[in-house]
Amino acid sequence: MSWLEDIFQRNKDIPSSYSVEGEIFGSEVEQRSYMKRLALEICINFIARSVAQTEFRIMDNKKRVRDDWDYLLNVRPNTDCSASDFWQDATYKLIHNSEVLIILSDSNDLLIADSFVREKRAVYPDTFKNVTVKEFTFARTFSMDEVIYLTYNNAKLSRFMDGMFEDFTELFSRMVETSMFANQIRATAGMDSTQKLDDENLGKLQRFIDKMFNAFRKNAFAIVPKLKGFEYDEIVNGGNGGRSVEDMMKVLDKAIDYVAELLGIPPAIINGSLSDYETALKAYIKFTNNPIIKKFCDELNAKLITKEDYLKGKHFKAFGIQVKSVTENAEAVDKLVASGAYNRNEVREKFGDERVDDPELDKYVITKNYQTVEGGEKNDKN
Incomplete structure (x- = not known):
């Protein structure tokens, strides 16, 4: 009777394996927070890289001054990074954290604070305590007038992120789970x-x-x-695995486009669309890149240039990325100079080049022969 016992035992085990007492089983969708981080990293780093190409020049009566500050700002701010890395990190913190604090150490190094505590005051300058760079915390207190401090108003970005990415992340996570199940x-x-x-x-x-x-x-x-x-x-299940992956990429691209628009980046630049690329690039430089550079430039003028020197013509001037090229705009340059609207040194400045110490380039000329204004009168009579 042992074989009957085996049969009865197997039949007895079957119901327990298929028990369906009204319970419904499911798996919660895993939240993939990396989608939000990816969109932010792509957009913020794009702005940071473009701002990092800026050169901050000290100008004194239209002439560039090369001193220690020029070296710190444009070559080696500190012993650990180059100027481009420094300004990229500063811009990233400005946008991501809504603020950035730059201090000058006792060894004359420009350092970007990783964390700090700001104490606001009504009459006297604000102070910064517990300033930490990497793993070192300064014991001293820094005053507002001896640091470079900028803020970035991204409250709209924060509010939008909190709501939008909850929906986008859940949608994207569901699509990933569905795709994995379909291709399993x-x-x-x-x-x-x-x-x-x-x-x-x-x-x-x-x-x-x-x-x-x-x-x-x-x-x-x-x-x-x-x-x-x-x-x-x-x-x-040979379903539409390729189609599901394509749909997931569309959702991810759309999320990145939304973040880019909030930060002032035309989506055509981020996603590499060639349609209206030049127009989008000009709009980005004018309305996003240049305003951030002006923030840095204004703060440098306020903290590193005294009021007396500024009124005498000494100031910081930023030269960042430009769409216009001298060779591509040679005809326009010729008309500007030939019409007498600008002299040749002024045109050089507009294209990011330094002025040449030659009095001839400071003169305004007219006509195609580039004659000086005084000499052109005789030619007109002839």
Whole structure:
């Protein structure tokens, strides 16, 4: 009667395996917060890289002054980074943290604070305590008039992020889970019903399945022996896996476009669209890049130039990325000079070049022959 007992025992175990007492099982969608971080990193770093190309020049009566500040701001702000890395990090912190604090150490190094505590005052300058750079915290207190401190109003960005990315992240996570489920390789393994399903046989079956699974998962090409009494069948769902991946990328691109628009970046620049690229680039430089550079320039003028020197003509001037090129605008340059609207040194400044110490380039000329204004009168009479 032992074989009957085995049959009854197997039949007895079946209901427990398929018990459906009204319960519905599901899996919660895993929230993928990296989507928000990715969109922010792409957009903020784009602005930071463009601002990092800026050169801050000290001008005194239209002549550039090369001193220690010029070296610190444009070559080596401190012992650990170059000027481009420094300004990229400063811009990133300004946008991401809504503020950035730059201090001058006792060794005359410009350092960007990682954390600090600002104490606001009504009459006297605000102070900054617990200023930390990397793992070092300064014991001294810094006054507002001895630091470079900028703020960036991104309250709109923060409010939008909190609401938008909850929806976008949930949607994107669901699409990832669905795509993984649709492209999952599922299989069934069975044994001959004549074999006894005791712990020993089940253990052998499980060990064989594990070996087979690892062979399929780790190797591009795998051979598995076919055993008598053992069946392995794959359930392949050849659905629209490629389509689901394409849809996920569209959702991600749309989220990045929204963040870019909030930060003032035309989406055409971020996603590489060639349509209206030049127009988008000009708009970005004029309305996003240049205003941030002006923030830095205004703060440098306020903290590093005295009022008396500023009124005498000494000031900081920033030269950043430009769309216009001298060679591409040669005809326009010729008309500006030939019409007498600008002299040649002024044109050089407009294209980011330094003035040349030559009195001839400071003169206003007219006509195609580039004659001086005084000499042109005789030619007109002839």
